[in-house]
Amino acid sequence: xxxxxxxxxxxxxxxxxxxxxxxxxxxxxxxxxxxxxxxxxxxxxxxxxxxxxxxxxxxxxxxxxxxxxxxxxxxxxxxxxxxxxxxxxxxxxxxxxxxxxxxxxxxxxxxxxxxxxxxxxxxxxxxxxxxxxxxxxxxxxxxxxxxxxxxxxxxxxxxxxxxxxxxxxxxxxxxxxxxxxxxxxxxxxxxxxxxxxxxxxxxxxxxxxxxxxxxxxxxxxxxxxxxxxxxxxxxxxxxxxxxxxxxxxxxxxxxxxxxxxxxxxxxxxxxxxxxxxxxxxxxxxxxxxxxxxxxxxxxxxxxxxxxxxxxxxxxxxxxxxxxxxxxxxxxxxxxxxxxxxxxxxxxxxxxxxxxxxxxxxxxxxxxxxxxxxxxxxxxxxx
Amino acid sequence: xxxxxxxxxxxxxxxxxxxxxxxxxxxxxxxxxxxxxxxxxxxxxxxxxxxxxxxxxxxxxxxxxxxxxxxxxxxxxxxxxxxxxxxxxxxxxxxxxxxxxxxxxxxxxxxxxxxxxxxxxxxxxxxxxxxxxxxxxxxxxxxxxxxxxxxxxxxxxxxxxxxxxxxxxxxxxxxxxxxxxxxxxxxxxxxxxxxxxxxxxxxxxxxxxxxxxxxxxxxxxxxxxxxxxxxxxxxxxxxxxxxxxxxxxxx
Numbered sequence: 097x098x099x100x101x102x103x104x105x106x107x108x109x110x111x112x113x114x115x116x117x118x119x120x121x122x123x124x125x126x127x128x129x130x131x132x133x134x135x136x137x138x139x140x141x142x143x144x145x146x147x148x149x150x151x152x153x154x155x156x157x158x159x160x161x162x163x164x165x166x167x168x169x170x171x172x173x174x175x176x177x178x179x180x181x182x183x184x185x186x187x188x189x190x191x192x193x194x195x196x197x198x199x200x201x202x203x204x205x206x207x208x209x210x211x212x213x214x215x216x217x218x219x220x221x222x223x224x225x226x227x228x229x230x231x232x233x234x235x236x237x238x239x240x241x242x243x244x245x246x247x248x249x250x251x252x253x254x255x256x257x258x259x260x261x262x263x264x265x266x267x268x269x270x271x272x273x274x275x276x277x278x279x280x281x282x283x284x285x286x287x288x289x290x291x292x293x294x295x296x297x298x299x300x301x302x303x304x305x306x307x308x309x310x311x312x313x314x315x316x317x318x319x320x321x322x323x324x325x326x327x328x329x330x331x332x333x334x335x336x337x338x339x340x341x342x343x344x345x346x347x348x349x350x351x352x353x354x355x356x357x358x359x360x361x362x363x364x365x366x367x368x369x370x371x372x373x374x375x376x377x378x379x380x381x382x383x384x385x386x387x388x389x390x391x392x393x394x395x396x397x398x399x400x401x402x403x404x405x406x407x408x409x410x411x412x413x414x415x416x417x418x419x420x421x422x423x424x425x426x427x428x429x430x431x432x433x434x435x436x437x438x439x440x441x442x443x444x445x446x447x448x449x450x451x452x453x454x455x456x457x458x459x460x461x462x463x464x465x466x467x468x469x470x471x472x473x474x475x476x477x478x
Numbered sequence: 479x480x481x482x483x484x485x486x487x488x489x490x491x492x493x494x495x496x497x498x499x500x501x502x503x504x505x506x507x508x509x510x511x512x513x514x515x516x517x518x519x520x521x522x523x524x525x526x527x528x529x530x531x532x533x534x535x536x537x538x539x540x541x542x543x544x545x546x547x548x549x550x551x552x553x554x555x556x557x558x559x560x561x562x563x564x565x566x567x568x569x570x571x572x573x574x575x576x577x578x579x580x581x582x583x584x585x586x587x588x589x590x591x592x593x594x595x596x597x598x599x600x601x602x603x604x605x606x607x608x609x610x611x612x613x614x615x616x617x618x619x620x621x622x623x624x625x626x627x628x629x630x631x632x633x634x635x636x637x638x639x640x641x642x643x644x645x646x647x648x649x650x651x652x653x654x655x656x657x658x659x660x661x662x663x664x665x666x667x668x669x670x671x672x673x674x675x676x677x678x679x680x681x682x683x684x685x686x687x688x689x690x691x692x693x694x695x696x697x698x699x700x701x702x703x704x705x706x707x708x709x710x711x712x713x714x715x716x717x718x719x720x721x722x723x724x725x726x727x728x729x
Contacts, residue, residue: 314566319622322528322560323583324552477531 112249117154117167121147124175126262133258139250156234166241168251169234176232188250191220215326224241284357290412291438292346297406297432299342300378301385304334304401308386308473309395317475327396327475335379335466340373343368366451367442373458374435380465381431387472406432431461479506480539481630481661487536489522489685495640496522497533498685504630504663504678509656511676512665513710520665521563524634525557528560529664541629556584560566563635565619569608573618576607579626593621613644620651630661631655637671649675658686670708678707681713688713710723 116134120127135142145154145167155165187462198205198213205213233255237244253345259400311317320330353359363371382399409423410432427433438454441447482504497519504510512520527529527540529551532556541557543550544617567576574590581587594600597617600684602610607618616636623631637645652675656662666672672679673693680690689696689709696709703709 197665315562315564316566316568318525318530319560320566320583321530322555322558323580323626324555324585325583476529478527 113139113141114243114351115143115166116247117145117149117151117158117165119145119147119149119167119169121172122170122174123147125236126175126178130174130255130258134251135166137250137254139247142179151234151236155238160314165236165238166244167236167248169236171232174231174233178259178262181231182259185263187220187223191217194220201461279476282357282359284353285359285361286415286444288353288359289443290436292349292371293374293410293432293436294407294412295349295441296342296346296374296435297378298403299345300338300375300380300382301403301406302382302396304338304379304382305385305389305399306392307334309389309392310384312386312390313392317473321475327473328470330475331383331466331470331473335376335383335439338379338382339372339375342379345369346375361443363443366448367439368457370435370438370442370451370455370458372453373462374439377431377458377462379463380462380469383469384465384472387469387474405432409433411436412476431458434458436463454463480504481506481639482510482538482540482663484523484538485536486525487523487538488534489519489526490532490534492694496685497526497536499536500682500685500687501536502680502687502690504661507656507659508677509652509662509664509675511679512663513667513669513672513679513706514665514682515646515667515714518682520682521634522685523682524632524663524665528558529633534659547683555628556626559615559623559626559631561619561623561631561633561636563576563638565616565622567607567615567618567622570606572604572606573610574603576618577621577625580622584626586627588627591623595625596692597621604674611644613647616640616648617665619649622650624655625638629661631660633662633664635665636665636666637668645671660694669705669710674704680727681710683714 118131118134120131129243131142131144134140151167151169155167159163179283193211193439194217198210198217202210233251235251238246241247251326308317317330321327350359350363384403385398386395387399409427410416410430412432416427417431419427434454434457438451438458441451441454442444480503482502482528483504485501487497487500488495500519500523502510510563512523514520522531526533526539527545529545532546538545540550540554543553545551545554568579571579574594577590580606581590591600592601597620599614599617599621602614607615610618620636622632636652637648640648649671652664654661662675663671663703664675676693678690678692679690679696681696689699695702696706700709700712702727703712
């Protein structure tokens with residue numbers, strides 16, 4: 097529940113923006129226009145710093161444990177260099193265009209006009225715009241900033257786009273974005289399947305392991321064994337109880353998501369079945385550990401040692417695709433991966449065929465865990 | 479009529495022989511006490527007779543059913559009651575809920591309130607189990623062992639760790655159960671408990687029954703003994719002086 101509230105609060109906002117300090121040393125019309133271009137992207141939360149300050153010193157002063165400092169310096173001469181570069185490029189384009197035209201259509205052009213054209217091209221080529229300075233921006237960043245490379249690329253792209261517009265080139269390639277689903281989902285909707293899956297897994301693996309090992313320790317299982325109750329009945333009863341408990345708590349989490357974060361990815365019948373089978377599956381896994389380990393502390397430690405890595409390696413909180421190859425490979429052996437995929441397909445994508453194909457794997461694992469758990473839990477000693 | 483017949487029971491745990499040819503009978507309606515030091519084999523014998531462990535060799539019949547047959551075991555668990563050593567129930571359930579839970583496991587069970595009344599637990603019925611004292615927990619264990627109105631009761635060290643006055647309360651309950659016609663198999667390492675409660679006593683040490691019979695028979699058998707404790711010590715190889723003092727070898 098805490099996890100849902102924390103993730104929900106952190107990620108429930110709209111698009112993320114990044115702080116960027118700007119030092120406009122040029123203080124010209126074009127430098128201001130460029131800052132405006134940056135601002136229009138809404139990617140940055142721009143903050144202007146005075147041009148007479150030492151930017152590096154300023155970044156050291158402003159740096160704190162919680163924030164990364166990024167400064168973009170627009171150097172003095174930005175406008176002059178930009179204009180020079182634009183005119184120089186325009187002349188080059190004009191000259192090469194005229195040469196191309198003269199070449200391609202020379203048989204239709206009278207000799208007299210050809211000479212005029214050649215003179216014109218020669219005159220253009222001789223135009224001297226003065227010494228051309230380097231057109232560059234300076235990006236100062238914190239080495240620990242995880243977003244530095246992405247932001248650097250974005251600034252460069254915005255600068256090139258600005259330059260092209262100044263040159264008179266219209267953007268020829270456009271990027272149209274479409275959402276995966278038609279429904280308008282919030283960030284919490286995307287995190288909910290991961291949190292639900294992780295919760296169901298920990299409840300089974302840690303909760304059931306503790307219960308079974310504690311019952312063994314206090315001799316309660318022995319006491320049950322001298323009643324008409326059979327081992328299978330007890331195991332099934334335990335798994336059903338844990339499954340129902342998981343479902344109730346999962347329902348409560350969904351309710352909180354609905355009331356607090358207004359989630360729209362609400363569970364349907366298939367999702368409920370997935371949750372139920374998942375709870376059964378991981379309770380079975382807990383049963384195996386509880387059956388093997390008698391000591392409650394050791395059982396808890398083992399439960400934690402298995403549950404936590406599984407939580408992170410199965411895509412509950414981070415997409416599997418961004419993990420290194422070896423981790424992606426390991427994730428294939430994590431039962432939670434399949435529960436996770438089934439829940440995600442069912443809750444977010446409404447893709448029942450993918451959900452079902454992953455659900456089948458969870459069902460098979462649940463049966464395997466039930467059988468192995470029945471063997472490891474000792475009812476009567478030999 | 480024999481309620482328990484054990485013949486030449488042997489139990490090995492790896493290279494350790496916990497029971498070494500144990501044979502005895504328990505008659506209908508009697509209290510039979512198994513007395514011995516810690517690790518003598520009392521609990522192992524008890525657990526074999528309850529079907530919790532399999533004997534390495536030997537035979538046993540409980541209430542006329544063969545312990546080695548599945549069908550026999552099925553019938554036995556319906557007709558026995560068990561109070562394990564250091565009994566624990568479900569911590570977060572009340573006394574009544576715990577007793578009711580076990581009552582539901584049987585086809586035929588006694589009325590839970592009647593059992594609670596019989597054991598003087600009616601005022602504690604709604605108290606959470608983990609809040610009970612050790613003596614009351616044992617009493618709840620006894621209540622649970624009675625839910626199926628068993629013909630045979632196994633009580634494994636029922637008063638270990640209890641205060642003397644609570645121990646006496648448990649003794650009086652055991653006597654009342656005998657009066658109701660229950661056969662009771664009791665293990666204990668308190669000699670006084672066996673003396674006061676048991677019709678017959680078996681002394682077990684290192685997996686073997688050293689001596690068995692009524693208290694009078696045992697006292698006669700070991701000349702100079704005045705109590706079961708004397709008999710027990712003599713069985714273990716000590717000598718009792720005329721003044722009742724223990725003569726230890728080497729002193």
